[in-house]
Amino acid sequence: AQSVAQPEDQVNVAEGNPLTVKCTYSVSGNPYLFWYVQYPNRGLQFLLKYITGDNLVKGSYGFEAEFNKSQTSFHLKKPSALVSDSALYFCAVRDVWGSGSARQLTFGSGTQLTVLP
Amino acid sequence: DGGITQSPKYLFRKEGQNVTLSCEQNLNHDAMYWYRQDPGQGLRLIYYSQIVNDFQKGDIAEGYSVSREKKESFPLTVTSAQKNPTAFYLCASSRKSPHDRSSTDTQYFGPGTRLTVL
Numbered sequence: 001a002q003s004v005a006q007p008e009d010q011v012n013v014a015e016g017n018p019l020t021v022k023c024t025y026s027v028s029g030n031p032y033l034f035w036y037v038q039y040p041n042r043g044l045q046f047l048l049k050y051i052t053g054d055n056l057v058k059g060s061y062g063f064e065a066e067f068n069k070s071q072t073s074f075h076l077k078k079p080s081a082l083v084s085d086s087a088l089y090f091c092a093v094r095d096v097w098g099s100g101s102a103r104q105l106t107f108g109s110g111t112q113l114t115v116l117p
Numbered sequence: 118d119g120g121i122t123q124s125p126k127y128l129f130r131k132e133g134q135n136v137t138l139s140c141e142q143n144l145n146h147d148a149m150y151w152y153r154q155d156p157g158q159g160l161r162l163i164y165y166s167q168i169v170n171d172f173q174k175g176d177i178a179e180g181y182s183v184s185r186e187k188k189e190s191f192p193l194t195v196t197s198a199q200k201n202p203t204a205f206y207l208c209a210s211s212r213k214s215p216h217d218r219s220s221t222d223t224q225y226f227g228p229g230t231r232l233t234v235l
Binding site: 004009034036041042043044045046049090104105106107108109110 | 157159160162175205223224225226227231
């Protein structure tokens, strides 16, 4: 079965500093990987995805993520954090060649990012 | 939140009542999904639909029902059989079915409905 782990429930960073939100995954085959952001009482907003090709993926609002196949990781990064980046971040994975439930997205439990002014 | 709308934003239900959550999309997407979100947990899939008049159970379908009579609409009914229905419910859609192996489609989410059982 596929799975996603976000090892940190909470990440705090000072405004202007770089931020990293960690994600590791497990799939039988090759992964499609996604990052979403959720603001309080709102739906999820798509940030970026890795399908194939360049391991460094650039997304919305200055975010980027690096796919590392050997470490089965897809960490979300931003060079300079803003207070407005404070939100709940979800990593999700889908098995490219999976069957049944593996064709669906599996979400991590989320990481609350707080950017301190 | 794009072209996906959910209503109502907040919903209160008495125990023993069925309630229906609305989800509408104007993106011309084939596939639609319902997820449940509880604090400290990721999203869990309730039901999904690949095409009109088709729907399939997700991981936590017990106590829920859906219909897909129109491409743009995928309502979710929370029945009295659902033991712990208080949660945040999210609807999503994607251009293609997840069972289409060529699909790399992103799922786009609505703003959510917060259901509270009194």
